[in-house]
Amino acid sequence: MSTCYHFNMDIPDPDVIFHGGYYYLITTTMHFFPGGEILRSSDLKNWEHFSYVFEKLESTPAQRLEGDGHIYGKGMWAPVLRFHDGIFYVAFSSNDMDKTYLFRAKDLKGPWTRSEIKGFYHDLSLLFDEGKAYVVYGNTDIHLTELNDELTGPKEGGLDRVIVDDSGNPMLGLEGSHIYKTGGKYYLFMIHSLRDRWRRVEAMYVADCLEGEFAGGDIFDNDLGIRDSGIAQGGIVNGPLGDHMIMFQDSGAVGRLPVVVPFRWQDGRPVFDEENTVEECGLTGLCGSDDFLSGHKEFWQFNHEPDMSLVKFEDGFHITTDKVCKNLFHAKNTLTQKTMGPVCQAKVTIDAADLNDGDFAGLSAFQGDYAFAGITKENGDYYAVMLSNTSKGGPWDLSEEEGLVEAKELIGNDKITVRIVCDFTEDTATCFMETEGGSIQLGTPHKLRFRLDHFTGCRFALSCFSTISSGGTAVFKEFTSLV
Numbered sequence: 001m002s003t004c005y006h007f008n009m010d011i012p013d014p015d016v017i018f019h020g021g022y023y024y025l026i027t028t029t030m031h032f033f034p035g036g037e038i039l040r041s042s043d044l045k046n047w048e049h050f051s052y053v054f055e056k057l058e059s060t061p062a063q064r065l066e067g068d069g070h071i072y073g074k075g076m077w078a079p080v081l082r083f084h085d086g087i088f089y090v091a092f093s094s095n096d097m098d099k100t101y102l103f104r105a106k107d108l109k110g111p112w113t114r115s116e117i118k119g120f121y122h123d124l125s126l127l128f129d130e131g132k133a134y135v136v137y138g139n140t141d142i143h144l145t146e147l148n149d150e151l152t153g154p155k156e157g158g159l160d161r162v163i164v165d166d167s168g169n170p171m172l173g174l175e176g177s178h179i180y181k182t183g184g185k186y187y188l189f190m191i192h193s194l195r196d197r198w199r200r201v202e203a204m205y206v207a208d209c210l211e212g213e214f215a216g217g218d219i220f221d222n223d224l225g226i227r228d229s230g231i232a233q234g235g236i237v238n239g240p241l242g243d244h245m246i247m248f249q250d251s252g253a254v255g256r257l258p259v260v261v262p263f264r265w266q267d268g269r270p271v272f273d274e275e276n277t278v279e280e281c282g283l284t285g286l287c288g289s290d291d292f293l294s295g296h297k298e299f300w301q302f303n304h305e306p307d308m309s310l311v312k313f314e315d316g317f318h319i320t321t322d323k324v325c326k327n328l329f330h331a332k333n334t335l336t337q338k339t340m341g342p343v344c345q346a347k348v349t350i351d352a353a354d355l356n357d358g359d360f361a362g363l364s365a366f367q368g369d370y371a372f373a374g375i376t377k378e379n380g381d382y383y384a385v386m387l388s389n390t391s392k393g394g395p396w397d398l399s400e401e402e403g404l405v406e407a408k409e410l411i412g413n414d415k416i417t418v419r420i421v422c423d424f425t426e427d428t429a430t431c432f433m434e435t436e437g438g439s440i441q442l443g444t445p446h447k448l449r450f451r452l453d454h455f456t457g458c459r460f461a462l463s464c465f466s467t468i469s470s471g472g473t474a475v476f477k478e479f480t481s482l483v
Contacts, residue, residue, distance in 0.1 A: 010255025010457025140173030178235030255457015358468030
């Protein structure tokens with residue numbers, strides 16, 4: 001019997017290496033900044049926030065949420081982390097820029113030097129082998145391409161071929177490549193779906209040389225009793241604790257949750273125990289409380305690149321608006337942190353004295369189908385308010401609807417404390433206003449959904465946005481995480 005470890009937090013597309021006594025994991029950060037988050041562990045069970053790779057990418061209007069532009073569901077996808085000849089490498093494709101970035105550093109804390117690999121390489125993996133470098137990438141057709149010595153693009157006349165083909169899969173063809181050389185052979189790990197229904201399945205293909213045939217098939221079709229959606233998309237890591245595969249599982253509104261699964265090699269193939277126990281990972285520095293007295297803690301990420309001229313951390317988190325927007329998704333300088341399953345809650349106090357009429361400031365369970373609890377100003381009066389959104393378009397379509405006002409209650413002052421409870425056993429968010437007499441529920445429990453419009457798990461978010469005139473300011477104080 002083996003012991004597997006399960007993360008109860010959205011940490012998608014994990015890629016893991018072992019170096020200097022620690023396991024390091026990098027994860028997709030999409031449209032959140034800073035980006036390229038790296039976690040660290042000494043035992044594969046207890047993980048902590050370690051660093052970020054970049055503060056910003058291109059500062060395009062869409063990355064900065066200027067006007068109606070945005071990069072929801074885009075940004076930084078599926079990174080690879082490697083260590084070679086004293087240098088750490090991080091590479092990933094950016095779907096809004098249609099390009100591939102490569103970062104290098106001598107230390108995982110940075111500083112990182114940025115360059116580009118000419119071309120767009122979906123879900124790429126890096127391989128350094130016998131003085132050469134390669135990328136493996138693609139969906140359905142999986143490509144192997146040799147890079148030039150500068151790692152700036154394909155090598156002229158170098159190896160460039162399709163090595164695996166999953167044509168005809170009506171659900172999801174092979175993707176999420178992770179390639180390694182071990183024992184003199186080349187091992188390629190990928191995800192695809194069962195063909196009769198959506199379910200994650202891990203596949204592996206092996207070749208004796210990069211010019212040879214990659215042969216293989218499915219190696220892991222299991223959900224370990226956690227959730228009937230399969231576990232797949234990831235790679236392997238070897239360290240003092242043996243061999244492990246780190247994949248992830250679609251888990252509803254909370255997001256895509258990694259699972260660490262031990263295995264052993266037998267006749268050149270990973271073998272998994274038929275019986276397993278699953279233990280929850282300990283997660284440190286990935287979410288928590290903050291008083292914002294003179295800054296913010298590292299677990300916070302801005303939704304899109306922030307405009308720091310509109311932000312101040314001084315006895316609270318101050319946001320000033322500079323545009324009028326129709327809904328929460330276009331609110332610049334929204335500050336977010338990850339939620340944790342199965343149930344978590346957070347509360348914050350908001351000073352709304354400097355809001356303008358038509359401004360909203362609040363805490364949300366933030367994803368495509370959000371729930372927002374906060375305060376708004378109307379004709380000089382202040383109201384507690386609960387807004388929600390239930391997207392009506394396709395799974396990729398960002399809703400441009402105004403938030404539905406589910407509750408609106410006149411309050412006697414310009415300060416409010418609100419709380420949201422996220423129950424991921426039912427995928428609901430319930431909003432409350434805190435008073436001296438206790439909690440008052442605002443609206444009804446709102447159904448949360450993981451959608452491809454954001455492509456991220458639910459987060460707690462602090463936002464201020466204007467619907468009539470810009471220039472209003474909200475101050476958030478005493479954020480308390482109650483996991």
